[in-house]
Amino acid sequence: MWSRSIGVKAGIVSIAILLVLGLAWHLAVAGRSPTQTMDPEYAKLMGQTATQGKSAMPGPIDVLATIWKHVNAPFYDRGPNDKGIGIQLAYSIGRVAIGYLAAIVVALPLGFLIGMSPLMNRALDPFIQVMKPVSPLAWMPLALYTIKDASLSSIFVIFICSVWPMLINTAFGVMSVRKEWINVARTLEVDTLRRAFTVILPAAAPTIVTGMRISIGIAWLVIVAAEMLVGGTGIGYFVWNEWNNLSITNVITSILVIGLVGMLLDQALAYLGRAVSFPE
Amino acid sequence: MEKRFISVEGISRRFEAPGGGSTTVFEDVWFRIAKGEFVCMIGHSGCGKTTVLNILAGLDLPDQGTAIVDGKAIEGPSLDRAVIFQSHALLPWRTVLGNVAYAVSSRWRGWGKAKIDAHATRFIEKVGLKGADAKRPAQLSGGMKQRVGIARALSIEPKILLMDEPFSALDALTRGTLQDEVRRICLETGQTVFMITHDVDEAIYLADKIILMTNGPEAMVAEIVENPLPKERDRNQIHRHPSFYAIRNHLIDFLITRSKTFKDEIPADYDRRQPPVVRPQAHPPPVPPTEAGRKAA
Ligand SMILES: Nc1ncnc2c1ncn2[C@@H]1O[C@H](COP(=O)(O)OP(=O)(O)O)[C@@H](O)[C@H]1O
Ligand SMILES: [Mg+2]
Numbered sequence: 001m002w003s004r005s006i007g008v009k010a011g012i013v014s015i016a017i018l019l020v021l022g023l024a025w026h027l028a029v030a031g032r033s034p035t036q037t038m039d040p041e042y043a044k045l046m047g048q049t050a051t052q053g054k055s056a057m058p059g060p061i062d063v064l065a066t067i068w069k070h071v072n073a074p075f076y077d078r079g080p081n082d083k084g085i086g087i088q089l090a091y092s093i094g095r096v097a098i099g100y101l102a103a104i105v106v107a108l109p110l111g112f113l114i115g116m117s118p119l120m121n122r123a124l125d126p127f128i129q130v131m132k133p134v135s136p137l138a139w140m141p142l143a144l145y146t147i148k149d150a151s152l153s154s155i156f157v158i159f160i161c162s163v164w165p166m167l168i169n170t171a172f173g174v175m176s177v178r179k180e181w182i183n184v185a186r187t188l189e190v191d192t193l194r195r196a197f198t199v200i201l202p203a204a205a206p207t208i209v210t211g212m213r214i215s216i217g218i219a220w221l222v223i224v225a226a227e228m229l230v231g232g233t234g235i236g237y238f239v240w241n242e243w244n245n246l247s248i249t250n251v252i253t254s255i256l257v258i259g260l261v262g263m264l265l266d267q268a269l270a271y272l273g274r275a276v277s278f279p280e
Numbered sequence: 281m282e283k284r285f286i287s288v289e290g291i292s293r294r295f296e297a298p299g300g301g302s303t304t305v306f307e308d309v310w311f312r313i314a315k316g317e318f319v320c321m322i323g324h325s326g327c328g329k330t331t332v333l334n335i336l337a338g339l340d341l342p343d344q345g346t347a348i349v350d351g352k353a354i355e356g357p358s359l360d361r362a363v364i365f366q367s368h369a370l371l372p373w374r375t376v377l378g379n380v381a382y383a384v385s386s387r388w389r390g391w392g393k394a395k396i397d398a399h400a401t402r403f404i405e406k407v408g409l410k411g412a413d414a415k416r417p418a419q420l421s422g423g424m425k426q427r428v429g430i431a432r433a434l435s436i437e438p439k440i441l442l443m444d445e446p447f448s449a450l451d452a453l454t455r456g457t458l459q460d461e462v463r464r465i466c467l468e469t470g471q472t473v474f475m476i477t478h479d480v481d482e483a484i485y486l487a488d489k490i491i492l493m494t495n496g497p498e499a500m501v502a503e504i505v506e507n508p509l510p511k512e513r514d515r516n517q518i519h520r521h522p523s524f525y526a527i528r529n530h531l532i533d534f535l536i537t538r539s540k541t542f543k544d545e546i547p548a549d550y551d552r553r554q555p556p557v558v559r560p561q562a563h564p565p566p567v568p569p570t571e572a573g574r575k576a577a
Contacts, residue, residue, distance in 0.1 A: 180369040183339055187357045188386035188436070198382065202373045278373040279418035 022060045029059040058249045066249040067256070080232075081241060085250075085257060088238040092227060093261065095151065095234065096219050099158025103215065107163045108208070111170025112196060115204070121171065128167065136161035136222050140229055150230035154223065161222045162215040169211025173204030205276035213269035220262045285472060286313040286336070286440065290345035290553075293331050305331055306499040308345070310553045311491055316470040320483040322531065323493030324539055329476040330366075333444050336474060337363045349440065359387050362438035366445045368429040370417040377413035380404055380432045387436040403435040404428070407461060423454035430462065441466070443475040447482065459485060460515060467511075480531045484524070485515060491555075492534050494542045500552065502542045505530065506559040522562040530560040 058066075074086025114121045136157045143153035177200050185195045227236025235258060242250035288311050294302040305328035313319045321329050334340035335347050338357035347354045349361070362383075370379050380400035385391065391399075404413060407427040417425055426446060433441060446462075447455040463486055466473055477483050483490050490505040508523035518524055550556065 178369075180365055180367060181371060183363070183365070184369050184371065186339060187337055187359075187361070187363045188383055189357060189359050190386050199371065202371070279416070280372045 026059045026061070029057050056246075056248070058252070062249050063252050066253050070253060083233070083238075085235070085238060085253070088233060088235045089257065089261065091233040092223050092235040095155050095227075096158055096216075096223050096265075099155040100162045100216060100219050102155075102159045103162035103166055104212070106159075107166035107211075108170055111167050111208070112174055112200070114167070114171035115174025116196075116200070121175070128164070132164045132168070136218075137225055137229065140226065144230070150232050154226040154230055154234070157226045158219045158223060162219045165214040165218065166208070166211045169214070170204065170208045173207030173211075174200055176207070177203040202276070202278075206273060206278075209269065209273040209276055213266065213273060216265045216269055217262070220258075220265055224258060284312045284348075285315040285317075285350060286474070287348045288312070288332075288336075288345070289348060291332070291335060291342035291347060292344040293328060293335070293340070294343050304498050305496055306493070308552050309499075309501055310555065311501055311504065313472060313474060313489075315472055317488050318466060318471075318473045318475070318486055319489045319491060320475050320477050320487035321491045321493060322477060322480070322483055322535065323499065324495050324535070325478075327493045327496040327499040327539075329493060330444055333363075333442050333474065333476055336440075337361055337442050339363075359436055360439040362433035362436055362441055364426075364429050364433045364441065364443040364446045366448065368417075368425045370425055370428055370432075372417050374416075375413065376404060376409060376415050376417075376420070376428050377401065379417070379428055380435050383432045383436050400431075400435055403431040406434070406465065407431045421454075423450050423458060426450065426458060430458070434465065439472060441471050441473045441475075443473065445476050445478060448478055455482075456515065462486070480528060480535070483531065484509065484527055485513060485518060490531065492531075492539070495539050498543075500543070501555040502534065502538065503556045503558050506557060508559055508561050523560065526560040526562045530558070 070085045074084045076082075076084040077087060110124075114124055139157055139160050140153060143156045144150070147153050147156060181199050181203055182195070185199045190198065223234065224236035224239065227234035228240045231237050231240070235254060239251055239254045239258075242248075242254065288309060290308050290310055292307045292309070293305045295305060297303045309332065311319075321332065323329055331340060335342050336349075336354065338354050338361065349358075371382065374382060377397065377400055380403060381396050384396045384400045388396070388399075401413060404410065407430050409424060409427050409431065412420070412424065417428070420428070426449075429446070443462075447458055450458065459482060465471070473486075475486065484507065487507055488511070489507065492502045492505060493499050494502050505527065508527055509518055509521050547556070
């Protein structure tokens with residue numbers, strides 16, 4: 001009862017904060033002084049928004065209108081520079097999915113190897129320590145040079161940034177499986193492969209999924225920057241393109257959409273984490 | 281001649297000491313266990329009891345000597361030797377049934393799920409956990425967890441049961457009940473058992489023979505005590521048996537003083553390969569334990 005009422009209260013406060021911020025935004029944008037003293041030449045260059053005395057910064061109503069427009073037509077395609085936000089999102093999510101899945105395919109088996117073999121752990125540690133702190137975008141020129149494809153290069157960058165947290169967490173999770181659980185399997189003459197799947201994997205799963213959750217968060221941060229760099233398609237490119245078009249409403253809309261998708265990805269991994277966790 | 285179902289022949293185990301060099305936990309240990317015998321090992325913490333059990337389980341290897349079971353040297357773990365771990369070691373992501381079924385399916389690889397579950401359920405009922413199949417270890421009390429551990433070990437129908445202080449973490453009442461059940465099941469099936477305990481009364485109630493280990497490091501088998509009580513025992517009546525206090529005092533005396541001093545006053549005819557066998561009895565009236573040891577041997 002207490003926890004439910006605090007949930008309701010928190011919801012009310014959230015809505016109140018949203019309304020206050022929205023109102024402040026609205027007032028701040030609407031209350032600008034007219035630009036009468038502006039040089040007419042310059043005013044002409046700046047276009048309608050400036051000459052009509054309105055701020056160039058759109059208000060919340062404008063943004064809501066833009067969002068509504070996008071919701072009604074998310075998937076239209078009118079050439080390379082005018083695609084619906086849904087299509088752009090789909091490109092980004094697709095790239096993240098491919099790079100991320102590739103990272104899983106590499107990081108999980110390698111993490112198992114490192115976690116189960118002290119020798120490989122020591123041998124691979126220097127490489128991991130050096131590669132881990134490198135910003136994934138630093139790989140971009142090298143990727144573009146070798147792969148020669150913008151989209152594939154973005155996928156590669158996603159792969160590189162997703163692989164480290166998963167690798168490190170998998171190795172750590174495998175390494176910290178309780179000795180007694182392994183001994184149970186050993187006394188039952190369970191062979192190494194079956195032991196990996198029936199004891200080590202379930203025991204390490206919560207740690208592994210934590211790594212996967214960190215990875216998906218980083219991947220979603222990085223894809224926007226990567227697409228800004230290489231251009232073409234994707235939500236990152238969309239943001240950059242709309243900035244060049246000076247369509248601030250679209251930029252703000254993108255920010256909200258990027259945040260929303262990031263949250264959904266994070267929640268999906270949180271759900272997976274709860275599914276594989278076990279109380280001791 | 282004594283049957284040697286399990287024969288431990290001159291095993292030693294050394295571990296690397298923190299500051300370099302090595303510590304010998306125990307040295308040149310010899311003992312035997314016959315088929316169907318219930319043997320307890322008593323000794324203070326750190327004398328290497330768990331290490332001996334791990335060697336019998338095949339989880340650890342001695343640095344010297346061999347442990348032989350049924351004529352074959354132990355080289356690794358085997359489904360013929362089931363272990364009941366002190367910390368129960370249940371897999372927390374599996375249910376009660378899942379934990380026992382895991383063992384059953386490892387034992388009989390070809391069995392179908394229905395057969396595995398039926399077999400596992402039978403053993404879950406045997407330890408008094410009927411109806412708890414779907415529970416997870418986290419939902420169980422300490423005693424119930426240990427019951428699952430017992431069911432898991434018994435379900436693979438091992439030739440030897442190895443128990444490492446299985447009841448030490450339980451409250452007195454639960455411990456008593458579980459001792460009764462383990463005793464009953466082991467008697468019914470003629471199970472060969474090697475069990476480690478701290479508890480003198482537990483050893484007297486359960487064991488046919490009790491191996492006394494001196495303090496570590498460099499622990500050794502001081503003597504082997506034969507339990508003078510009849511195999512048919514009643515927990516509430518054993519203290520009335522004339523020899524009960526003889527064996528009890530003998531064991532307590534060993535734990536309090538002789539486990540420390542034994543090494544300094546090793547009897548002249550002491551032979552590590554044949555540690556003295558002692559059978560404490562009320563009549564004739566008490567004689568010093570070492571003397572009794574010589575007579576019995
Ligand atoms: N893997 C190990 N590495 C180093 N020392 C160990 C290891 N296992 C046990 N020991 C040491 O061996 C001694 C005996 O341990 P143990 O067999 O657990 O004794 P007990 O079960 O009688 O209390 C202890 O001093 C312990 O610290
Ligand atoms: Mg121990």
